[in-house]
Each structure stands twice: as structure tokens, then as C-alpha cells.
Amino acid sequence: MPTPDFVLALRAKIGHDPLWLMGVSAVVLDGSRTLLVRRSDTGAWTPVTGIVDPGEEPAVAAERETLEEAGVVVRAHALTWVHVIPPVTYDNGDVSQYVDLTFRCDFVSGEPWPADGENTDAAWFDLDNLPDMAPDMVARIRSAVDFDGTTRFVR
Numbered sequence: 001m002p003t004p005d006f007v008l009a010l011r012a013k014i015g016h017d018p019l020w021l022m023g024v025s026a027v028v029l030d031g032s033r034t035l036l037v038r039r040s041d042t043g044a045w046t047p048v049t050g051i052v053d054p055g056e057e058p059a060v061a062a063e064r065e066t067l068e069e070a071g072v073v074v075r076a077h078a079l080t081w082v083h084v085i086p087p088v089t090y091d092n093g094d095v096s097q098y099v100d101l102t103f104r105c106d107f108v109s110g111e112p113w114p115a116d117g118e119n120t121d122a123a124w125f126d127l128d129n130l131p132d133m134a135p136d137m138v139a140r141i142r143s144a145v146d147f148d149g150t151t152r153f154v155r
Contacts, residue, residue, distance in 0.1 A: 002118065006054050016093040022052040023085070023098040026062040027144035028074050030107035033126050034141055036133075037070055037112075037119040045131045047140055049100075062103040070122040072110035076103040081143035081152040085136070104144035 003011075010019060026048040028035035036045045050065030052058050059076035066074045081102040089095050112122035125131065127145060130138070143152055 002116075004051055004053065007051070011094060016095060018087060018095045018097060021096055021098050022058065023049060023100045024052055024058055024062040024065060025049045025100055025102040025140045026066045026074060026076070026105045027080070027102060027141050028066060028070075028072065028105045028107055029144060030124065032128070033124045034130075034145075035066070035070060035072060035107070035112055036123060036125050036131070037114065038121040040114075040118055040120050043120075044137070045125075045133050046137045047102075051098075052101075058101045059103060062101075062105060066105065067110075068116050069114075069118055070110075070112045071115040072112050072122075073108040074105040075108055077106050078104045078144075078147055078149075079151050080104050080147045081140065083152075083154060100140070102140045102143050104147050 035048065037048055038045050048066045048069050050061060052061040062076045063074055066072050079101060083100055085098045085100055087095055087097045112124065114120055114122050
């Protein structure tokens, strides 16, 4: 996965020390199906995820990441879940932890494909027939599908 330039600049100053970042998950819905991508680093199927750039609105980041990663135009409809992901240690020793903002996004146009090399596949899946996925990723999808107007968060 390409590392954003602003993260590389921070890493030059802090080395491998823990870095707190804001991420987004774009759960793209189109009727009874959802868009998933297969990550090139782990092979896992997930909703589109990405890092929010400095000064970028998170909803815009969800829309941008979906276009960049899957070639699909979407509109962020609602913030469905705010949660903190456990620390991640990357192969190079960098440690990051993310606050994830999960957005329910409406499909606008495009055919999914692995547009930027971060993924090896991008495809629509019926919500009743999802591939094997990490429980946290399934929970992100459920937060968008079951959204009742109240954003979930932990107190």
C-alpha cells in the first residue's frame, strides 16, 4: 500500500513510534449489494478504506478513496460508526492506530476495478452472500446497512 507523503514526512521525524491517524471506510451500497475490494497486501476482502489527508473532509475522503481504489463514483450519505482500531504494526516496524469513520455511501456510477494497485480485485457482492471477512469489516458493513439515523460510537 502506498504511504501518503504527509505520513512519510511524519515518519522522518518520529521513526517507528506510534502514529495516530484518521481513516475512513466507505461502505458502498447499491440495492442489496455492496462494493468490496481485495487488498493486495493481505488478500482480504474489505470495504474501501483509506487515510484522510490533512485538511480533507472525511466524507470527501471516503468518496475520493472509492474512486481511486475501485473506479466507482459514490456520494457519502451518512456517518454510521466511529471507532478506534487496535494498533497496527507494519512489516517495516511502523506502528499506527486509527480512528475509523465508517460512511454509508450511495453508488452513483462506474464499474468496479482495482484502479490504483492497492487492490487486486473490486466487485459487487450480494449482502446475503459476502466472502469470508474479518469481523470488524463485517461490522462496518452492518453499521451502514442497519443505519437508523444514529451514529454508533463507544462511550
